[in-house]
Amino acid sequence: MIKYYDYVFVGSAIEVLHYDSEMKNLISNNDNGYSKVLFKVDSMIKGEPNLKQIVIQASDGSCTQRFKLGEKFVIVGNRVDKVIWNRTTEIKGTSKDDFINEIPPPPPYNDGFIRFEGNRKAYRYWKRLARRHTIVSTAMCTSFRVGSEYADLFLK
Secondary structure, eight states: OGGGOSEEEEEEEEEEOOSSHHHHHHHHTOTTOBSEEEEEEEEEEESOTTOOEEEEEEOSSTTOOOBOBTOEEEEEEEEEOEEEEOOOOOOTTOOTTSOOEEEOOOTTSOOSEEEEESOHHHHHHHHHHHHHSOEEEEOGGGEEETTSHHHHHHHO
């Protein structure tokens, strides 16, 4: 399984990521965890050994993984190489800054990009993140709490 992924590492979420500071504060007070976070890398099993931080983009949908700040995970995922804007027809009643769609397929089917439609502010935010950090896409099926049976398989 590991051969299909770019990164396998152990770390913990240290910051919630959101393009809107008010939403970021609101989300940060939510105790359910977060799907878009900055991770501190404790140990790299596969990937670039000198990386200290990685942006995690958990896929949205039924396989969304939620990360609580400080909780340790084994992350298995693929690098996101591009953040692209793909404007489609506008949905009646929305403004150009309304969030319409964010589609990163879960690994290993990720084509190496995050596509934004209808929210240019979020698109610009993620473009800036991509210039400063490595972005890795993961999902609930490929990220495991340290101490779980599946995480132990990677840590042996």
